[in-house]
Amino acid sequence: MHALRILRGGTRARLSATPGDLVFEGLSTLVALSVVGLLVVITVILYLVAQESIRVNGLRFLTDTIWDSVSQRFGAAPFIYGMLVTSGIALLLGVPVSLGIAIFLSELAPPWLRIPLTFIVELLAAVPSVVYGLWGIFVLGPAMRIYIEPGVQSVLGFLPLFQGRPIGSDVFTAGVILAIMIIPTISAVSREALLAVPDSQREAALSLGATRWETTRLAVLRYARAGIFGASILGLGRAVGETMAVTMTIGNRAAFFGSLFEPGQTIASQIAGRWLDASTPLELGALVELGLILMLVSLIINAFARLLVGRFLRVGEGAE
Known part of the structure; x- marks a missing residue:
């Protein structure tokens, strides 16, 4: 019954979760968020380096030959x-x-x-x-x-x-x-x-x-x-x-x-x-x-x- 309550994901199951479950859930969430954060960091760094070109060229950059x-x-x-x-x-x-x-x-x-x-x-x-x-x-x-x-x-x-x-x-x-x-x-x-x-x-x-x-x-x-x-x-x-x-x-x-x-x-x-x-x-x-x-x-x-x-x-x- 305890396992069934955990699988159903209800509030009582969360309250009865073991410390190991909470640690695993926290680490999994952290890893998932770190991937998103890494993508954001890469995008920001690339934007900062490209800022001079974006400022000078503008939308003309996409059409200039x-x-x-x-x-x-x-x-x-x-x-x-x-x-x-x-x-x-x-x-x-x-x-x-x-x-x-x-x-x-x-x-x-x-x-x-x-x-x-x-x-x-x-x-x-x-x-x-x-x-x-x-x-x-x-x-x-x-x-x-x-x-x-x-x-x-x-x-x-x-x-x-x-x-x-x-x-x-x-x-x-x-x-x-x-x-x-x-x-x-x-x-x-x-x-x-x-x-x-x-x-x-x-x-x-x-x-x-x-x-x-x-x-x-x-x-x-x-x-x-x-x-x-x-x-x-x-x-x-x-x-x-x-x-x-x-x-x-x-x-x-x-x-x-x-x-x-x-x-x-x-x-x-x-x-x-x-x-x-x-x-x-x-x-x-x-x-x-x-x-x-x-x-x-x-x-x-x-x-x-x-x-x-x-x-x-x-x-x-x-x-x-």
């Missing part, structure tokens, strides 16, 4: 554009592959194959980004320049986005690298979303005469679409904040690009590439202001994704 250390004119527009384009390429290429992996692991693979493949997919998420960057420089970059980009250009060359001379160290290559890097994240979370679908959904579809593929497409995927969408947004959060692999493959040119076969820059790669060369407090503040923008975007994306995934998993557990 020039980054010139000589004239002390700094704008974030090319880097925001590069971040959006590379992340969009990553989602466009990575989501279908990730969804196929998730469907195979959750619905089709036999147990003897499912376990090692799941381990390999999850292991890919732990590979350092600099390793992906090195692979992009020495393997993917030359392959993109010699084979892939000319092939894409032969089919889609009439579009402005695919015109120009393939160089292998460009926005398209960076987007492909990001797609490879987010596949483990999206596939792992999508697999969990598919596994959270109640078996009654599958059994109902099969009992109506649906094939295995029709069951997966009409019953399982439709039920898990919120979780899959949340997994895709989590992958987007990973792509937006990726630094080293993008810096090593995007070509690092601080300007707008009209073709995916041109060099570019993202917010993260600009910070990494220019930090040691920042010669004035204004340029340093502009780089930190870029970091504030990136942090805000990442927080919004990840919070939205985790809200979707958590809500879907709770609904799935309730349905069971």
Whole structure:
């Protein structure tokens, strides 16, 4: 009865809690608040360092296309554009592959194959980004320049986005690298979303005469679409904040690009590439202001994704 009162969380249970329970609750609360406090401290410090840039540039910082250390004119527009384009390429290429992996692991693979493949997919998420960057420089970059980009250009060359001379160290290559890097994240979370679908959904579809593929497409995927969408947004959060692999493959040119076969820059790669060369407090503040923008975007994306995934998993557990 004592344990039951504690689980119910009533006033009498709180009064009868042991000192150890109170200490544990206090420490847990302190740790949780310290995480929030750390985020606030980081934000305040970044704001103080970026204050000079915020004061001088104002809202023009978001729309200006020039980054010139000589004239002390700094704008974030090319880097925001590069971040959006590379992340969009990553989602466009990575989501279908990730969804196929998730469907195979959750619905089709036999147990003897499912376990090692799941381990390999999850292991890919732990590979350092600099390793992906090195692979992009020495393997993917030359392959993109010699084979892939000319092939894409032969089919889609009439579009402005695919015109120009393939160089292998460009926005398209960076987007492909990001797609490879987010596949483990999206596939792992999508697999969990598919596994959270109640078996009654599958059994109902099969009992109506649906094939295995029709069951997966009409019953399982439709039920898990919120979780899959949340997994895709989590992958987007990973792509937006990726630094080293993008810096090593995007070509690092601080300007707008009209073709995916041109060099570019993202917010993260600009910070990494220019930090040691920042010669004035204004340029340093502009780089930190870029970091504030990136942090805000990442927080919004990840919070939205985790809200979707958590809500879907709770609904799935309730349905069971």
